[in-house]
Amino acid sequence: MKKSIALGTSAIVAIAGFAYAEGHMSSDMTLVSWGGAYQASQQKAYVEPYIANNPGVTAVWDESSSEAVAKLRAMNEAGNVTWDVVDVVAADAIRLCDEGLAMEIDHDEVLAPGDDGSSATDDFGDLIVSDCFVPQIVYSTTFGYRDDLVGDTPPTSVCDVYDLEAYPGMRSLERNPIANLEWALICDGVDIADVYDVLETEEGQDRAFAKLDTIKDSVIWWSAGADTPQLLADGEIVMGSTYNGRLFSLIEEQDQPVSMLWDWQMFDLDGWIIPAGLSPEREARALDFLRFATDTQRLADQAKYISYGPARASSAPLVSTHAELGIEMAPHMPTDPANAQNTFLFNYEWWADYRDDLDAKFQAWLAQ
Amino acid sequence: MTDANGTIVAADGRPLKASLNRALRREKLRAFLLILPLLAFVIVSFIAPIFDMLFRSVQDDITSRTLPQTVIALDDWDYEGAEIPSEAVYEALYYDMFFAAEAKKHTALGSRLNYETTGMSSLFRQTGRSLDEMGGNVIEAMEDASEALDDSAFWASIFLTQDSSAGSNAAAARAWATSIADMELRLPVGTYLSDGAAEALPNAARQYAAFAMFTHIVDEDVPAEEDPWESVWLALAEDLTASDLRYDGIGAEQLAAVQAAVAAPMADFTYTAAFLDQDEDWADPEVIGTIKTFSSPYTAGYFLTAVDLELTPAGAQAVDENVQIYITLFWRTLWMSMTITFSCILLGYPIAWLMANLPDRKANLIMILVLLPFWTSLLVRTSAWKVLLQQQGVINDTLVWIGLVGDGSRLALINNATGTIIAMTHILLPFMILPLYSVMKGIPPSYLRAAKSLGATDWTAFWRVYFPQSVPGIGAGCILVFILSIGYYITPEIVGGTKGVFISNRIAFHISSSLNWGLAAALGTILLVVVLALYWAYDRIVGIDNVKLGG
Numbered sequence: 001m002k003k004s005i006a007l008g009t010s011a012i013v014a015i016a017g018f019a020y021a022e023g024h025m026s027s028d029m030t031l032v033s034w035g036g037a038y039q040a041s042q043q044k045a046y047v048e049p050y051i052a053n054n055p056g057v058t059a060v061w062d063e064s065s066s067e068a069v070a071k072l073r074a075m076n077e078a079g080n081v082t083w084d085v086v087d088v089v090a091a092d093a094i095r096l097c098d099e100g101l102a103m104e105i106d107h108d109e110v111l112a113p114g115d116d117g118s119s120a121t122d123d124f125g126d127l128i129v130s131d132c133f134v135p136q137i138v139y140s141t142t143f144g145y146r147d148d149l150v151g152d153t154p155p156t157s158v159c160d161v162y163d164l165e166a167y168p169g170m171r172s173l174e175r176n177p178i179a180n181l182e183w184a185l186i187c188d189g190v191d192i193a194d195v196y197d198v199l200e201t202e203e204g205q206d207r208a209f210a211k212l213d214t215i216k217d218s219v220i221w222w223s224a225g226a227d228t229p230q231l232l233a234d235g236e237i238v239m240g241s242t243y244n245g246r247l248f249s250l251i252e253e254q255d256q257p258v259s260m261l262w263d264w265q266m267f268d269l270d271g272w273i274i275p276a277g278l279s280p281e282r283e284a285r286a287l288d289f290l291r292f293a294t295d296t297q298r299l300a301d302q303a304k305y306i307s308y309g310p311a312r313a314s315s316a317p318l319v320s321t322h323a324e325l326g327i328e329m330a331p332h333m334p335t336d337p338a339n340a341q342n343t344f345l346f347n348y349e350w351w352a353d354y355r356d357d358l359d360a361k362f363q364a365w366l367a368q
Numbered sequence: 369m370t371d372a373n374g375t376i377v378a379a380d381g382r383p384l385k386a387s388l389n390r391a392l393r394r395e396k397l398r399a400f401l402l403i404l405p406l407l408a409f410v411i412v413s414f415i416a417p418i419f420d421m422l423f424r425s426v427q428d429d430i431t432s433r434t435l436p437q438t439v440i441a442l443d444d445w446d447y448e449g450a451e452i453p454s455e456a457v458y459e460a461l462y463y464d465m466f467f468a469a470e471a472k473k474h475t476a477l478g479s480r481l482n483y484e485t486t487g488m489s490s491l492f493r494q495t496g497r498s499l500d501e502m503g504g505n506v507i508e509a510m511e512d513a514s515e516a517l518d519d520s521a522f523w524a525s526i527f528l529t530q531d532s533s534a535g536s537n538a539a540a541a542r543a544w545a546t547s548i549a550d551m552e553l554r555l556p557v558g559t560y561l562s563d564g565a566a567e568a569l570p571n572a573a574r575q576y577a578a579f580a581m582f583t584h585i586v587d588e589d590v591p592a593e594e595d596p597w598e599s600v601w602l603a604l605a606e607d608l609t610a611s612d613l614r615y616d617g618i619g620a621e622q623l624a625a626v627q628a629a630v631a632a633p634m635a636d637f638t639y640t641a642a643f644l645d646q647d648e649d650w651a652d653p654e655v656i657g658t659i660k661t662f663s664s665p666y667t668a669g670y671f672l673t674a675v676d677l678e679l680t681p682a683g684a685q686a687v688d689e690n691v692q693i694y695i696t697l698f699w700r701t702l703w704m705s706m707t708i709t710f711s712c713i714l715l716g717y718p719i720a721w722l723m724a725n726l727p728d729r730k731a732n733l734i735m736i737l738v739l740l741p742f743w744t745s746l747l748v749r750t751s752a753w754k755v756l757l758q759q760q761g762v763i764n765d766t767l768v769w770i771g772l773v774g775d776g777s778r779l780a781l782i783n784n785a786t787g788t789i790i791a792m793t794h795i796l797l798p799f800m801i802l803p804l805y806s807v808m809k810g811i812p813p814s815y816l817r818a819a820k821s822l823g824a825t826d827w828t829a830f831w832r833v834y835f836p837q838s839v840p841g842i843g844a845g846c847i848l849v850f851i852l853s854i855g856y857y858i859t860p861e862i863v864g865g866t867k868g869v870f871i872s873n874r875i876a877f878h879i880s881s882s883l884n885w886g887l888a889a890a891l892g893t894i895l896l897v898v899v900l901a902l903y904w905a906y907d908r909i910v911g912i913d914n915v916k917l918g919g
Contacts, residue, residue: 070880095883098475098493170759175866220783221866235760349490352479356882357486357691363874364693366866 025285028058029084035063036226037249041305042087044323046293049301053292057285068092072101072275081275084286090269093133094348102132102273103283110134110287114314115296123296123312127269129348134294135271135311137302140334140343141179142265144232144247145239147257158264158342159187161239162215172228172240175221177362178351179241179266182344184211186264192342196350205358209365221366232258244334248307252325252332262339268346271311309335422896425674425889428667431659434477435464436547439663447657447681457656458639462502464548466599467578469496471549471586483884484669484679485658487649495646500598502642505633507601513629516622523600524592526619527565527576528555535560541577553581556591568615572604605630657681670890694891697871702898704785704870705853711793712800712849713842720804720841725813735805742798750862753791757782757863783865791863792853799852800845807841843910851899871895 031047033039039061047059064071068088075081088096096102105111107120107128114123121128127135145155150167161171161183173180185195185204188211198204220237222228228242229250244265250256272294274286292298299310300318307329310316319330330336334343378387432439437460445453468474478492516522529535537554538561545553555561555577566573579600580591587594607613608627615623643650650656661681662669669679676692677684686692719738723731741749756762759778767773781787811834819829857872864870871891878888906912 067880069883073883073885095479098479098489099883100472100476223861234758236758349493352489352493353482353487356483356884359882360691360693364691367693367696 024281025288026084026279026281027056027285028060029282029285029289030060030062030082031289032062032064032068032083032086034065034087035061037306038245038308039063041302042293044305045302046289046298049298050289050292054288059289069095069099069101072096073099075275076101076277081277083275084278084282085289086273086275087136087270088273090129090133090135090271091346091348091351093271093273094130094352096273097130097132098352101276103276103278104131105134105274107134110291112291112295114312115318116314118314123314125313127311129269132273133269133271134273134290135269136294136299137270137308137311138267138335139270139308140244140262140265140267141174141241142244142247142334143239143241143261143263144228144250144258145261146232146235146237147259149235149238154259155239155261156263158183158261160261162187162211164215164218167238169238170218170220170231170236171215172220172222172231172237172242174241175223175366177358178346178355180212181205181208181358181362182266183264184208187211192264192344195344196347199350199354199358205361209361212365232256244332245307248332252322252327260339262334262341264342264344265334265339266346267334267343269311270308303329303333307332307334309333421885421889422893423889424886425670425893426666426668428662428669428886429665430477430480431663432665433547433550434468434473435461435659435663436544438464438659442656442660442663445656445660447653447660450653452640452651453656455638455640458643458650461643462499462639463575463599463603465492465495466499466597467545467548467582469499470582470597473548473550479883481658481662483673483882483887484662485654488655488658491647491649491655495643495650498646502639502646503598503602503605503637506605506630506637507598509629509633510601510605510626513626514622516619517601517626518595520595521592522619522622523576523596524580526569526617526623527562527573528580528591529560529562530558532560534564535562536566537561538566538574538577538581541574542581544574545578545581549582549586551585553578553585555581556584559591562617564617565615568613568617569604569607571606572600575600575603605634609634654681667886670886671894673887674890674894694871694874697869697874698894698898700785701854701870701872701895704789704868705850707789708792708796708853709800709846709850711789712797712845715793716797716800716804716845717838717842720801720808723801723805724808724811738798738801741794746795746858747862749795750791750859753787753794753863754782757787757790782863783868785864785868787863787865788860788868788870791859792856795859796849796852799848803844803848804838804841807844808838811837839910843906847903847906850902854895854899 031042033042043061051057051059062083065087068086069092072081072083072086075083086102093102097104107124111120111124111134113119116123124135127138129135143155143158143161145167147154149169153166155161155163155167160167161173181199182195185198185208186192188207190198190204190207199208220227220231220240222231222240222242225243225246228237228240229246231237231240232250233254233256239261244260247258247260251258251260272290274283274290278286294312296312296314297318299312300315300320302308303310303315303319304321304323310319316335319333321328331338334340376384378384380387438457441457441460442453445451445457465474468477474492474496475489478489481492482489510517541561542553542555559580561573561577565576576596579594579596583589583591583594604623604626608623608630613627658681661679667679668684672679672684673687674694676687676695678687719734723734723738725731726734754761758764759780759782761782763781764773764778768775768778773779781790815833815837816829819833820826824832854870855872856870857876860869861873861876864873872895875888875891875895878884878891903912
């Protein structure tokens with residue numbers, strides 16, 4: 001009898017608690033992401049289990065991450081922010097935080113601790129590059145090459161991109177100074193530790209552009225992540241840079257004769273922000289979703305669908321096999337030790353300063 | 369009817385002229401009321417947003433809004449003199465920046481100024497992080513001197529009062545804080561800034577009032593329960609070291625103890641040194657000069673940047689050759705749009721002629737062929753051109769197969785200006801064909817027959833009789849195609865590579881990527897003016913009345 005009363009009470013408390021929480025959270029949310037395979041992986045790994053746990057909640061996707069900063073600014077000026085959780089790259093998150101368009105988050109309070117007991121800030125470590133940013137995946141910009149166009153000696157170094165004699169033909173690079181200038185300097189003999197110091201100087205910038213000049217006529221410049229995979233599949237280019245997940249799907253899912261070149265891959269981060277100025281109900285829902293979607297298991301689950309590394313250290317041991325292909329995902333992660341021998345991380349603070357200036361130089365150089 | 373004066377009057381006895389005018393006015397009013405909803409809709413949803421966007425090309429009040437006191441203090445500073453600004457500038461900068469950092473407005477200003485001078489973004493962000501450490505010695509000495517200062521309520525009791533006769537609403541502090549926070553701030557209802565404190569401790573009272581307003585409105589907390597910011601402490605130390613201090617209000621005793629303790633650390637403290645310790649760039653005339661140059665609410669800077677000049681503290685000057693791009697892009701946009709328009713005439717004229725002169729059944733078939741691509745998604749059509757034009761694409765493969773070009777020397781038809789011209793000519797062709805067709809349809813075939821029967825050759829009959837009558841169609845088609853192509857963006861982005869992109873691709877970049885909306889607005893304004901100028905020129909030369917969109 002006593003037991004059943006206790007059970008009854010706890011059930012009432014649980015129901016009351018549920019009702020309380022539900023009553024203070026909005027029941028629908030708009031998530032913003034990049035579309036394609038990446039958004040599909042988020043839908044399967046985060047949203048479907050979240051909705052299964054919270055029946056009655058509806059989630060709508062908006063595929064606007066590529067212009068999230070501009071749209072959020074416009075929404076903010078119009079006083080009508082319609083997004084609840086937005087997926088952006090780290091550089092955009094920093095910018096949004098700077099502009100006051102994203103909400104600052106206390107990571108330890110808002111996010112779940114790691115499965116191994118570490119606090120959220122320890123678990124994410126250095127990847128929390130902004131107070132507004134909740135890291136989700138580590139991806140990299142790296143090279144893929146056509147097996148049938150590189151002869152008997154496939155490229156092993158990023159500097160082979162600059163070797164027109166050994167690997168004649170077109171290459172593709174992003175129409176953007178970021179990563180290209182770093183690679184140019186590395187291949188011009190600059191030590192990775194000095195790259196940004198050199199790039200700060202006028203001479204260093206000239207040096208990087210001079211190196212790029214040596215292959216300028218053999219480069220197709222891409223602006224969308226799908227360009228390089230398409231160019232590789234069509235045999236338009238010998239090698240080209242793009243996001244590692246795009247190359248994974250080209251190689252493993254579409255079975256194209258393409259291989260990865262992991263040398264000096266550039267790491268970058270992608271994650272969530274919550275727009276500033278949401279109503280308390282929507283903010284509560286967004287935070288609730290964020291806590292669920294960035295816990296250890298959920299981040300590890302996402303790697304079943306796409307080859308991007310989970311941002312939590314505690315998720316890495318849980319990464320399993322691809323949901324459809326059944327292959328081990330760990331060797332395809334940019335963070336896998338075999339792949340990560342030579343890497344560098346996008347220097348956010350540095351690029352925040354130099355982006356405007358170097359972009360103008362880069363565009364003028366392209367137009368010459 | 370006429371009245372005694374001989375003027376014609378209507379049936380009701382009013383002068384006919386006035387009566388007619390009245391009826392006409394009523395008609396006009398009725399007509400106006402009919403279009404009023406549409407007019408209002410167009411103004412609200414189209415014209416107003418465009419002007420709002422264009423206005424951003426000159427609007428630049430972020431500096432004067434975020435650093436109001438600094439901008440005033442900088443009035444006396446001269447860039448040419450190349451001297452480090454006075455202590456008053458750094459003092460104003462400290463208080464402006466401190467409040468801006470609390471309101472999270474300093475980083476937006478840093479991003480704005482970084483468009484002009486590289487490094488401003490991180491300078492503002494990093495300085496914003498370390499502002500609360502500035503004057504640490506002074507604050508420590510104050511804490512040691514009196515424990516009362518650790519009590520938030522003690523501060524409130526000095527500066528705030530519930531008595532409206534002994535206080536004011538702190539209008540100056542309110543204006544200052546509202547400007548930086550970019551939102552309406554005020555003290556809690558029934559709370560006033562104490563007159564006694566405001567008179568004896570002016571700096572601290574102003575800072576405390578700003579702190580209290582921000583705590584009340586933004587944080588939604590009670591000021592008396594929150595610890596004041598470091599800026600309030602420093603302002604109090606400043607007031608207490610002033611030579612003629614006469615304060616006898618609440619807490620005078622404790623403040624006297626603090627006053628004795630801060631004299632020594634304050635003697636060693638300067639705002640200048642605090643900023644230079646944080647970052648030596650704060651003494652750089654370029655940095656201070658940039659703040660001063662962009663401190664007025666309106667700027668010509670964006671327009672100068674849009675024509676490859678730059679506004680520097682030393683005045684407007686040309687940018688380095690290796691960053692000049694906009695003039696190149698404007699020229700490229702113009703000549704490529706003209707090439708595309710001309711290609712459209714060459715290809716569209718014969719088709720329109722066929723459509724206008726073939727029997728209806730065949731003409732309708734051609735019409736469907738013209739319209740079918742028109743109804744297909746723009747992206748699909750552009751991507752299809754990619755498949756056709758690339759080096760391993762259909763056209764190159766065919767040419768190699770025929771033997772016209774060698775396998776090693778395939779033509780570069782895409783990712784350059786050629787690709788843009790081919791793809792855009794195809795995409796814009798219907799805009800040329802349709803007006804041409806509708807004009808040609810209205811030219812009676814009997815004119816050509818008459819010309820021929822009078823002895824004209826086929827060519828003369830076409831050139832002297834038919835062609836002049838079809839010119840209004842060419843004019844309409846040209847205006848449509850040219851104006852559409854000058855603002856085109858998606859097709860050049862996909863097939864244009866680096867040599868085939870337009871100015872609109874840079875506008876898109878500044879809108880969505882660099883967030884430099886002022887520059888994007890300036891580029892857009894220039895583009896608009898160029899189009900209007902060309903339209904005007906067209907009107908002067910050809911006459912806009914000669915443009916026909918339909919028969």
